[in-house]
Amino acid sequence: MNGKLITTLAVCATLTLPAPVLAKEVNQAALKQQAVGIVKQFGGSLKPALKKALKTGGPAHAIDVCSVQAPAIAQRLQKETGWSVRRVSLKPRNAETAVPDAWEKKVLEQFDARQAKGESAKKMAYAEVVDGKFRFMKAQGVEPVCLTCHAAKVSPQVEAALQQKYPQDHALGYSLGQIRGAFSLAKDL
């Protein structure tokens, strides 16, 4: 074998070897983009519904709307996209849907730590491949409108409505900027 051929082979090897790795990375970037899109749709459907309900019927009515709309939007998005879609929290309100699994708990704790160091929730997200699934979480920070139903002190009507619908509610006591919870998405690879 002459030197030129060896060099050519060596170059080819280095060029072809990283390709599968690269393809996987590109794939993950595409998945992340899809996940971000689904989160935008979720927030983009829920927030206007919440604001409208607050405006037209007040907070107790908005709690009714939220308790029906939020799970319904998550289910619709699951059907439309094939992703698993839900919201989770370290202090869950909906005991059936929002209790985090071990991985989600770890990520939520990391989000809290990042927020405590001064990072805003606006773009806070985390993605990882876990047990053959692409998993993605996007933090949801506490904005002024959220305080009506998630602050330490809420109105007596809100308290009564929450007590009735969510007797095991843990989602009070938040202040502005804290991490209320996160959208949690997963897709089988």
Ligand code: HEC
């Ligand atoms: C009108 C009252 C109300 C307001 C305002 C409100 N929420 Fe909630 N929130 C609820 C209710 C009710 C649920 C439970 C919904 C369900 O059953 O899925 C909930 C659930 C959640 C969850 C899902 C996890 C869990 O604990 O069940 C997150 C995350 C959340 N809210 C974040 C926010 C954020 C962020 C804002 C502000 C942008 C906000 N909420 C404003 C009433 C409210």
